[in-house]
């Protein structure tokens with residue numbers, strides 16, 4: 001019981017995203033494939049959901065856009081997935097429908113992690129010159145030169 005609580009807490013605390021891929025329905029004699037990654041989760045009734053948005057791949061010289069909000073989480077082994085259902089935008093006078101499940105949760109890349117990564121923040125106005133590169137760490141390999149020094 002305690003272990004379960006721990007997992008739930010960790011899941012709720014950490015931001016995560018899901019990758020997904022699939023294909024649309026066939027309409028006007030063609031379909032589109034697509035891949036994407038959701039946004040990080042937002043709290044909704046019953047748990048959490050993810051916004052997603054992507055452009056399909058080209059078929060018959062056109063693409064469609066897809067965007068929406070996923071279902072709430074569905075527990076599976078090793079974590080959870082979400083269902084993405086909807087209709088693409090209308091392009092070339094038609095749209096397609098899609099219905100896929102995402103992959104498992106994963107840690108998002110390019111997350112801002114606060115002050116620790118301070119140097120990446122843009123300095124206010126003045127555009128100061130970049131700091132001197134840090135001196136290279138001294139080699140730990142013993143060399144005759146290093147041995148000579150006191």
Ligand SMILES: [Fe+2]
Pocket residue numbers: 016017018041048049050073080081082105
């Ligand atoms: Fe999720």
Ligand SMILES: [Fe+2]
Pocket residue numbers: 030031032059062063064094095096
């Ligand atoms: Fe299409």
